[in-house]
Amino acid sequence: MADFDVDLFVIGAGSGGVRAARVAAEHGARVMIAEEDRVGGTCVIRGCVPKKLFVYASRFSHEFEDAAGFGWKLKGARFDWPTLVANKDKEIARLEAAYRATLKKHRVEIVDRRAVIENPHTVRLIKSGARVRAATILVATGARPVRPEFPGAAEAITSEEAFHLRKFPRRIVIQGGGYVAVEFACLFAGLGAHVILVHRGDEILRGFDDDVRRHLRVEMRERGLHVVLGHTIAAIEKKGRALRARLSDGSSHDSDQVMFAIGRRPNTANLRLETAGVAIDAHGAIAVDETSRSSVPSIYAIGDVTNRLALTPVAIREGHAFADSVFGDRPWNVDHANVPTAVFSEPEIGVVGLTEAAARAKGRDIDIYRTVFRPLKATLSGRATSILMKLVVEKASNRVLGVHIVGKAAAEMIQLAAVAVKMGARKSDFDATVALHPTLSEELVTMRNPV
Numbered sequence: 001m002a003d004f005d006v007d008l009f010v011i012g013a014g015s016g017g018v019r020a021a022r023v024a025a026e027h028g029a030r031v032m033i034a035e036e037d038r039v040g041g042t043c044v045i046r047g048c049v050p051k052k053l054f055v056y057a058s059r060f061s062h063e064f065e066d067a068a069g070f071g072w073k074l075k076g077a078r079f080d081w082p083t084l085v086a087n088k089d090k091e092i093a094r095l096e097a098a099y100r101a102t103l104k105k106h107r108v109e110i111v112d113r114r115a116v117i118e119n120p121h122t123v124r125l126i127k128s129g130a131r132v133r134a135a136t137i138l139v140a141t142g143a144r145p146v147r148p149e150f151p152g153a154a155e156a157i158t159s160e161e162a163f164h165l166r167k168f169p170r171r172i173v174i175q176g177g178g179y180v181a182v183e184f185a186c187l188f189a190g191l192g193a194h195v196i197l198v199h200r201g202d203e204i205l206r207g208f209d210d211d212v213r214r215h216l217r218v219e220m221r222e223r224g225l226h227v228v229l230g231h232t233i234a235a236i237e238k239k240g241r242a243l244r245a246r247l248s249d250g251s252s253h254d255s256d257q258v259m260f261a262i263g264r265r266p267n268t269a270n271l272r273l274e275t276a277g278v279a280i281d282a283h284g285a286i287a288v289d290e291t292s293r294s295s296v297p298s299i300y301a302i303g304d305v306t307n308r309l310a311l312t313p314v315a316i317r318e319g320h321a322f323a324d325s326v327f328g329d330r331p332w333n334v335d336h337a338n339v340p341t342a343v344f345s346e347p348e349i350g351v352v353g354l355t356e357a358a359a360r361a362k363g364r365d366i367d368i369y370r371t372v373f374r375p376l377k378a379t380l381s382g383r384a385t386s387i388l389m390k391l392v393v394e395k396a397s398n399r400v401l402g403v404h405i406v407g408k409a410a411a412e413m414i415q416l417a418a419v420a421v422k423m424g425a426r427k428s429d430f431d432a433t434v435a436l437h438p439t440l441s442e443e444l445v446t447m448r449n450p451v
Helices: 015-026 041-046 048-070 081-105 179-190 210-222 312-327 356-361 376-381 410-422 427-431 441-445
Strands: 006-011 031-034 109-111 115-119 122-125 131-139 143-145 171-175 194-199 226-229 233-239 242-247 252-255 257-260 264-266 299-301 341-343 349-353 366-373 387-394 400-406
Touching (some): 006 015, 006 115, 006 312, 015 031, 015 081, 015 312, 048 081, 048 179, 048 376, 081 109, 115 131, 131 312, 171 179, 171 252, 179 194, 179 210, 194 252, 210 226, 210 356, 210 400, 341 410, 349 410, 356 387, 356 400, 387 427, 410 441, 427 441
Parallel strands (some): 006 131, 171 257
Antiparallel strands (some): 115 122, 233 242, 341 349, 349 400, 387 400
């Protein structure tokens, strides 16, 4: 490849791009990676990792409340927002440094500037104007939060700004009903804020199982969150130091912050993809085949910019598969079926496989196993909460098509349940497994009768 400066040029140093660059380099490729912001991407810098740290912080308030029923006398507990933000920033800086060190260790050249595509084999670095000739180009630019357009919308923040607020919002209005909106609503409430969640749909968490959606909303209500369904924010006005959010029904709510969490859009704008002939789909994402190759043979794309499954572990696997296939002579494709996912709400959600509605829509004849129970911890804490567990089982094959959990440690449980679902486990396999008592997860193997 003497005609090229590098074998692979990666645009975007998020989790997927970094994995692809590292693995390609391990296979002997000459790799360059460009990032206009911070190495680590959405998940590490402004997404999964800082969010989970904030979630941990928010759960201490529940633990303090529950402790009284177990004999603990706690007085004077006080939350300090600047301390949380500062400690989060230190951890994110450490992780970014680790990502950079990994790339350098594998001799991947890092370019800290924006890059655009000029043709199927040429990338231009905006700041310097330098051009790099690459045998293969990989786009891994992720996605960005969507901002609506209406009077005063510029006054609101998104999830990205929420991690850097100088002052904790004692009152916050959040628009959205997806996992980002729900997670931030729960964590702000746990930290002591009065939260109003506004969602245009008739139920939160579209795409999740209906029982899961309803159960979580009831749990959120028990924790003092106010969920407004069937409406949107129509305007935002400044009222002194407060913001007044006017809803589509004419009502209004005053708060310290208004936040949008209404979805994310693939970062394809201003990459000049059209100059190279790269096809973009109706959602603004790069259209790719099962190998992550775009309409241009030398240009590939992975992660959220392709709008397949917007999950960091999926982007990482796509990056790894791309590098193995193109540079390692080990072709394989990512299986996007039965991917586990979690919502770090309070309580949290863990799911894998088909929902009840999706299974029926596919024409499957199914049995539903469901249990709702009060956890042992709540018997002494006095907390009004319950756990939901649900199995979707195909009658003919006895295969477990879906597992859905709402409750403490749901994400940890679903990771292991996903192994069983991915292997094609049957309900009889669950039944044959001895329960581990006393645990929440034992209920997964003790549900005997379909509802």
